[in-house]
Amino acid sequence: MDASQSATSTTVPPVRKSVDVSVPADRAFAHFTRRPTDWWPESHVLVARRERVIFEPRVGGRWYERSTDGSELDWGRVLAWDPPRRLVLTWRIDGAFRPIDGDERASRVEVTFTPRGPGSTRVELAHVELARHGEAAGRIRAAIDGPSPGETLARFAATLTSGEDHA
Numbered sequence: 001m002d003a004s005q006s007a008t009s010t011t012v013p014p015v016r017k018s019v020d021v022s023v024p025a026d027r028a029f030a031h032f033t034r035r036p037t038d039w040w041p042e043s044h045v046l047v048a049r050r051e052r053v054i055f056e057p058r059v060g061g062r063w064y065e066r067s068t069d070g071s072e073l074d075w076g077r078v079l080a081w082d083p084p085r086r087l088v089l090t091w092r093i094d095g096a097f098r099p100i101d102g103d104e105r106a107s108r109v110e111v112t113f114t115p116r117g118p119g120s121t122r123v124e125l126a127h128v129e130l131a132r133h134g135e136a137a138g139r140i141r142a143a144i145d146g147p148s149p150g151e152t153l154a155r156f157a158a159t160l161t162s163g164e165d166h167a
Contacts, residue, residue: 012130012137015145019153020122021160025113028121029084031160039156063089073099087111095136107132
């Protein structure tokens with residue numbers, strides 16, 4: 001199989017990361033979706049100087065960054081908004097981690113919030129349908145299969161346990 005066949009096949013495995021947090025699922029979902037600027041890594045930006053990361057709380061809503069100069073860049077669209085259980089987004093990124101227009105070449109980010117007992121939730125983040133990135137799929141998967149999504153979830157968990165949560 002040549003590189004173009006493997007990159008566009010549907011066999012590009014998803015990347016999955018998870019973290020357990022010591023809060024109920026409704027609080028974890030609210031913090032994840034209402035306060036992403038608190039935990040989103042500074043290295044994960046599309047704008048020159050990020051002011052905020054925003055999830056519009058509805059199916060069809062935008063997932064985007066706003067710069068300090070007021071400009072905005074989309075990361076994707078909300079495909080599922082099911083508090084406090086699930087959030088599904090398109091991820092509009094190319095092989096150089098720059099924004100792309102539209103969802104036809106965008107993969108998906110699925111985030112689930114599963115209660116693990118009283119006051120405890122497993123938060124799982126999966127990058128799926130990576131083959132939608134075409135020839136860049138393998139390169140993107142290799143980049144995100146490293147520590148990045150796990151570090152992002154660790155930052156999320158730390159802001160929940162550090163007393164900074166006001167969701």
